[in-house]
Each structure stands twice: as structure tokens, then as C-alpha cells.
Amino acid sequence: MKKRALFLLGLLCLCLCVIWPGQAQNTTSAVVPSPAATGKITGQLLDSLTGKPIEYATVALLPKGLVKAQDGTLTNAQGQFSFNNVPYGQYTLSFSFIGYDTKQSNLVEVSAQNPVVTAPTMRLATSSTKLKEVTVTSLRPTITYEADKMVVSVEGTALAAGRTAFDVLSRAPGVFVDPEGNIQLNGRGGITVMLNGKLTYMSAIDLRNMLESMSAENIKNIEIMTNPSAKFDAEGSSGILNINLKKNEIRGINGSVQAGVNTNFKQVGGNVGGSIYHRAGNWNSFLITDLPRRVNNREGVFTRVFDSKDGLVFIDQDTKGQSKNLGPPNFRVGTDYSLTDQHSVGTVISFNRNTAWSDFLSDSYYGTTAGQPSSLVDADNYTTNTFTNFNTNVHYTGKLDTVGTTLSADLDFVKIANYGASNFYNYTTYYTAGKAPEQDFLYTNTENGFNIYSAKVDYAQNLFGKSKLELGVKASRVESDNDSKFYFNNTGLVLDKNRTNHFIYDENIYAAYANWNSTLSPRYILQLGLRAEGTQSRGESLTTKQVTNREYLNFFPSFFLQQKLSENYHVNYSYTRRIQRPNYGNLNPFIIYRDPFTVTQGNPGLRPQFTHALSVTQRFFKDYSLVFNYQYMQDVMSELPILDVEKALTIYTTGNVDDSYNFSFVGIAPFQISKKWDTNNTLTVAYNEFRITALGERQINAQVLYAFQTTHNILLPSDFKLEINGTARGPGASGLYKVGAMWWVHLGLRKSFLNKKLDLTVNLNDVFRSYRLRFDTRIGNNVNDFDQYLYMQNLGFSLRYNFSRGAKFDPKKRNNNLEELNRT
Numbered sequence: 001m002k003k004r005a006l007f008l009l010g011l012l013c014l015c016l017c018v019i020w021p022g023q024a025q026n027t028t029s030a031v032v033p034s035p036a037a038t039g040k041i042t043g044q045l046l047d048s049l050t051g052k053p054i055e056y057a058t059v060a061l062l063p064k065g066l067v068k069a070q071d072g073t074l075t076n077a078q079g080q081f082s083f084n085n086v087p088y089g090q091y092t093l094s095f096s097f098i099g100y101d102t103k104q105s106n107l108v109e110v111s112a113q114n115p116v117v118t119a120p121t122m123r124l125a126t127s128s129t130k131l132k133e134v135t136v137t138s139l140r141p142t143i144t145y146e147a148d149k150m151v152v153s154v155e156g157t158a159l160a161a162g163r164t165a166f167d168v169l170s171r172a173p174g175v176f177v178d179p180e181g182n183i184q185l186n187g188r189g190g191i192t193v194m195l196n197g198k199l200t201y202m203s204a205i206d207l208r209n210m211l212e213s214m215s216a217e218n219i220k221n222i223e224i225m226t227n228p229s230a231k232f233d234a235e236g237s238s239g240i241l242n243i244n245l246k247k248n249e250i251r252g253i254n255g256s257v258q259a260g261v262n263t264n265f266k267q268v269g270g271n272v273g274g275s276i277y278h279r280a281g282n283w284n285s286f287l288i289t290d291l292p293r294r295v296n297n298r299e300g301v302f303t304r305v306f307d308s309k310d311g312l313v314f315i316d317q318d319t320k321g322q323s324k325n326l327g328p329p330n331f332r333v334g335t336d337y338s339l340t341d342q343h344s345v346g347t348v349i350s351f352n353r354n355t356a357w358s359d360f361l362s363d364s365y366y367g368t369t370a371g372q373p374s375s376l377v378d379a380d381n382y383t384t385n386t387f388t389n390f391n392t393n394v395h396y397t398g399k400l401d402t403v404g405t406t407l408s409a410d411l412d413f414v415k416i417a418n419y420g421a422s423n424f425y426n427y428t429t430y431y432t433a434g435k436a437p438e439q440d441f442l443y444t445n446t447e448n449g450f451n452i453y454s455a456k457v458d459y460a461q462n463l464f465g466k467s468k469l470e471l472g473v474k475a476s477r478v479e480s481d482n483d484s485k486f487y488f489n490n491t492g493l494v495l496d497k498n499r500t501n502h503f504i505y506d507e508n509i510y511a512a513y514a515n516w517n518s519t520l521s522p523r524y525i526l527q528l529g530l531r532a533e534g535t536q537s538r539g540e541s542l543t544t545k546q547v548t549n550r551e552y553l554n555f556f557p558s559f560f561l562q563q564k565l566s567e568n569y570h571v572n573y574s575y576t577r578r579i580q581r582p583n584y585g586n587l588n589p590f591i592i593y594r595d596p597f598t599v600t601q602g603n604p605g606l607r608p609q610f611t612h613a614l615s616v617t618q619r620f621f622k623d624y625s626l627v628f629n630y631q632y633m634q635d636v637m638s639e640l641p642i643l644d645v646e647k648a649l650t651i652y653t654t655g656n657v658d659d660s661y662n663f664s665f666v667g668i669a670p671f672q673i674s675k676k677w678d679t680n681n682t683l684t685v686a687y688n689e690f691r692i693t694a695l696g697e698r699q700i701n702a703q704v705l706y707a708f709q710t711t712h713n714i715l716l717p718s719d720f721k722l723e724i725n726g727t728a729r730g731p732g733a734s735g736l737y738k739v740g741a742m743w744w745v746h747l748g749l750r751k752s753f754l755n756k757k758l759d760l761t762v763n764l765n766d767v768f769r770s771y772r773l774r775f776d777t778r779i780g781n782n783v784n785d786f787d788q789y790l791y792m793q794n795l796g797f798s799l800r801y802n803f804s805r806g807a808k809f810d811p812k813k814r815n816n817n818l819e820e821l822n823r824t
Helices: 002-023 165-170 204-212
Strands: 038-047 058-063 071-074 080-087 089-096 108-110 116-118 122-124 142-146 149-153 175-177 183-185 191-195 219-225 239-245 250-263 268-280 283-308 311-326 330-338 343-367 375-399 406-430 438-463 467-488 501-521 524-541 547-566 569-580 591-595 598-601 609-620 624-634 637-644 649-656 660-674 677-694 697-715 721-729 732-734 737-739 742-753 758-765 772-779 782-789 794-808
Touching (some): 038 058, 038 089, 058 080, 071 080, 080 089, 108 116, 165 175, 165 239, 183 191, 343 591, 375 591, 406 591, 677 732, 697 737
Parallel strands (some): 038 122
Antiparallel strands (some): 038 080, 058 071, 089 108, 142 149, 149 219, 175 183, 250 268, 250 794, 268 283, 283 330, 283 782, 311 343, 330 343, 375 406, 406 438, 438 467, 467 501, 501 524, 569 609, 609 624, 677 697, 697 721, 697 732, 737 772, 742 758, 758 794
């Protein structure tokens, strides 16, 4: 907050230097140089005592003999500044910044013989008069817009206080996260998630676990990119969510320790962990660790009707399940070393391992007459799985000159391993007289892993003062080995060759992009980009000898235009083309057994999905916005229930359906009800349409989705802070499924102690137990209905202590992204 305040103060000083002198009478008779020929002035500003760069200082350009500034600017993170298109002549530079004495330079001259002038390095001395730091706490996040994204500022808001990163992400405008961690944006799935511009290398549920262990107070902002620029990987049909963590601004040591406990009223979970940051000399390092215990419960009712040649078959299932997930201390550690003020290298290593124990119990009633079953199958499934994720990144960041030319490079290696085993115990009871009970025991052993290699280089250069060119290349390789064995276990382990499969998958992706951004005028900013991605893949089942080779090259253009019609009305236009490649596991033809009536199977013939996305964003009075999105999707990937009506078997797979359309309107409206009561509201209206051929019939699944999110932050007496978050969603559509309406209310209460170093937070989620998942599909007379409650009602307590010992410094920025691992 201090840094932001200094920036605003610096900007205010700049405006005063440029505008205010113009109101005074100029008594000097000097002549302004002719603008017929121009040059450039650059330089740097340092602290006279420490020698460190001074950021956000005001630099005014004054023609010789004049007191009115001809131009002005602010210094960057390295204390550098530049003036472009400066008419030939002699000038004085005036430097000012809060807490420092104002200083002027000697005359510098721009001429035909010397059109580019580097002014002598200036040093400012601290003023004898000190200003007290003002801390401003906002109740709600501030939302700003750039050409290709919406930025939700979280740092310093009440929303972040005492919350987790998952809490903040799930409350972002237009974002919906289901209990399994799958994310939707504006009513559509296919979201790519990044952390500090770098993909998180985790499945949906593992990503959720990581975000739940991360304090929201470490988050600076969340970037929502429905139409990302060509600089980003084209993967992700509905866009990118990028969580930017706060930079370490303390020289010395700072961090936090925390512990929490929660219950869903069936099991008790919790976690302990902490973070520590250290900067000394040219080193800047951090360590984040977490020891979790995650718990989940579920119960549901499934109803199925099969229209077989002999008549209807009815299956009614009552299910319940529970799981617990335990991990050793997971960690993320990194360090950066500044070679010089302009060049740095570093590395980040993360390790995540957890073991999950889960059981899923179901009673399935089978019969040819509704409500009159002829048999009962009691299926008890018990699974143990250990997941390991090791990820390392090496990076370089360099500033090649004083006018904004940068070069960065990243090398990534990721290794993922999964080891699992499941026991299936099926007990069948017949209600027909004289038919004896039966039992069938099965066992599976699964082992799969991924190695991911990636390298990329990015280059950026400012052109002609108001334009920027970005270029980059990337290459990645994925190696996947999946060995799944299935056994009959009635009289001992006997391999079932029909349900055993060893699948190998390799993939190479080569990419290059060019991105150009230019300020055409004070009213227009234009950005154009083009990205090319070539994909080569080979999938081979060693068991069936089936081989699937793919090779394709695709181009992904992007267009962004910002238009400022007035101070209170801005419009952004954007278009991008995106791709969503199949999840690696979805390409594996292995059959995953659930019960005698339900299996899941991969699809090696699955094709990538392509999306054309158009967006128009209108902003009113800076705080209010109305967004129109249109998406046209080709070869849409969706979960499909394939019905074997003769065996009364449902095979769930991922397949390509026909083209799909999506229209959505999103309105964002923050309001301040009172000085101590602030609210942010998001209304989404979306139309989804899917066209599918199933069982020889043409199906059109269309639905208008209404969703409303509201978050209230209230300051109570004795410095208590209350948050109320409510969401209501109407019926929706996804592939063949109709999705039922749902709603929920979450509450949170926070209190700080010890001069705000110790935070106690109490959360109660899903207050009314209303967060239920309902899906159904109809194909002719065939029916699949699901109604599940995943015990989202949860009471939690957390305690966090923040410590700090050091002084402020100005950190460097870096950005990296990698998309391959989201598809594991």
C-alpha cells in the first residue's frame, strides 16, 4: 500500500509540475525551440546515501529560461527515465520526490549532432522533514481493465484478510469453482490457471488443495483473461486466471506461520504451515511449506432408465463415500540472484506429495418395473493412491538498455507419479425365489507418470516511443507412461486381459509468437498478435497394439482495441482464437471400473477443441462494467454417457460433440452501502448450446444460465470484520447434461490482535446445506439422473501470525508460463 501511495503522490507531483506553472504569468522572454527536428533525453535517478534507484520520482523537462515544464515523466523501478520527441534545444531537468530535496540538473542540449542525450546520473538527498506513512485499507477489491485482461486487486483489502487463496479466487467476478476444483468463467469451463504467470502443474483437486493452504494476504491481484494475448499459450478455451503473489519488499526476514482446523460435520481436517522470505545482498529467497489433512464426504442418488429391446430397465442407486488426504510437508522454495542491476538468474523448486484413502459405497436396485427391483447389488469400493509432483524452474531476466528492452528465458522440468490400488467387493442379492446370492471381487493396480520438459525465450522492445514489440519462442515435450492392471480376485488374483492396458503417450509442441502494442492517440490503444503452435503426438497401447499419430499446425491471432470515449466511459474490443487439447488421461483407452453398471473409458481418437472468442467490455465511471462475450467452439470436448442398453451399462467417456455456441453478458457493480459496509456484485446471463448425435438421434441441449454473486464486507465494532458471500445459479447446460440450479451462502468473521500481527478467522461455508450438484440427461427413453451433496457445509478456524524484520526495497519483476501440466 505504501508503494501504491508513493506512486500516486509521484503522479500528483508530476501533474502539478506540468500544469500548475502554466497558470502563472511567465515573465521570461526566452523562445521555445522549433519542433521541426526532435531527439531524445534519457537518464537515471539514485538515492545519494544508498545509491539505490528511486522509483516513481517526478522528472520535469524545462526549456532553457522557462519555468513552465514542457514535458514530465516518472522514473521506473531502476530509477530510469526518458523523454522522446524532444525538439532541438537546451533543457534543464527538475527532479522531485516525497521525502527528498528537489534538485535541478545542468543544461543538456539536443541537436542534430547529438540527437540522443544521456543526462549525467542524478542523486537526491533525503529531506530533513519526514512524512508519516498512511495505511489505507479498502473493504473490497479494486477492478481495473487493460487491453487483454481484467485485474482484481486483492492486496490490502478486507477480502484477503484471514482468507485463503482459494476463497479469493472462487469469489472473483464471473468465476465458479465446483467441489472437485473444476473452474468455470462466465458459465464456461476450459480455464487455465497460473501462479505468477506460470502454470501450477496440478490437477483440479490438487490445485484446490494448494490454494486452500495459501494465505490470500500473499496475493497482489488476480488477472482474468477471457481473451489472452498471443504471448500466452493458446491452451484454454475459456481463458486464463493468473494469480499474482505480492513481491518480497522487505530487506531482511519476513513471513508467517499458520494453523487451522475444520470439519464438515463428518470428519475433521486441517493444516499447519508457513512461509519465510529473506533478502540479503544480491540474494532474494523464499520457502513456503504446508502439512495438510484434507477430508471429503459425499452422498447421492442416481436414477437410470435403459430402453432395451425387451422393454425398460430401471436402476436406482443410493451412494455414499468419504476420503481423507494426508501429505508430508509439501514445499515451494526459490531464490533469485542479481548479477547486476539489470540482470538476474534464479530457480524455483516445488515438491508436493499426498496419499489419499477413499471409499465409495453404493446400493443398486435393478428391475424391469419401476419401484419393484428384482435384485440388489451392494458395491463397496476402497482405493488408496499416492500422488507425487516434483517441479523445477531455472530462469533469467535481463534489461538490455534504458528504454525498456528486455530478454527472459525459462527452463522447466516436471515429474509426476501416481501409484494406486483399488478393491471392489460386489454382493448381489436376488429377490426371485430360489436364486442364490452371488459375490464378485475385483482388484486393480494403476501406475502412471509424466515427464514434462519445456524451454522458452521472450524478448520485448519499445519502438517509436509509444509502441512495444514482443517476440518469443517455446518448445515442450511430454512423456507419459500408464500401466493399469485389472484382476479377478475371487479365488486369487487372475489377470483380466480385457480390462488391462499399458498406454504410452509422447507429445511435442513448438510455438512462436509476435505481439505489437501501440498507443495510437490519447483515446486509442491497439494490440495485435499472432501465435503459431505445431503439435506432434503419438499414443500407443502396448496391450492392444493400437497406435494413434497426430501432427497439426495452427495459428492463433489476437486483436485488442481500447477506446476512451470520455473520462467516465471506456470500451474494450477483443478477439482471440484458442485451443484446448485433450487431457492426457482422456486419451488412454483404459477402462476404470466403478460398479457393475458404471465404468469410465478413455478415447484415443479424441480431437482438440478450437474456440473463436469475441468480447466487448464497457466501463462506466471506472467502477461499473458490462461485458459481452461470444464463443464459437468447434469439435467440443465433453463428457458423454454411452449407454449399453442390453447390459444396462453406462460407459462415461470424453468425446467430441458438434459445434457449440455461447453468449454471455456479465455486469459488475460495486456499491458502498455505508462507510463501514461495502459490497461487490456480479450478474451473469449466459446462453449455451450443444449439438450432439447420440444413439443415432440428433440432440440439441440449450439453456440460458442466470448467476448472481454478491460479497459484503462489513466493519463491526471492536475491529471485527464480517464477510457474507452469496451465490445463486439457475439451470445450465454442459454437453449432454442439464445442470440443476444451486445456491449457497458463506460467512466469515475475522479479528486481529497484537497490532494486527495475529489474525483469528472463523468461517462457515454453505450455511443452509444448499450446495447440491444435480445433473440429468435424456436420450430417447433413456434416462441418467444424478443428485449429490458433497458436504460443502464446513466450519473452520484458523490462526495466522505474521512477522517481519527488515527494511523496504524495490523488487524486480519476472513472468513465466507453462501449460502442459494442466492437462495431466
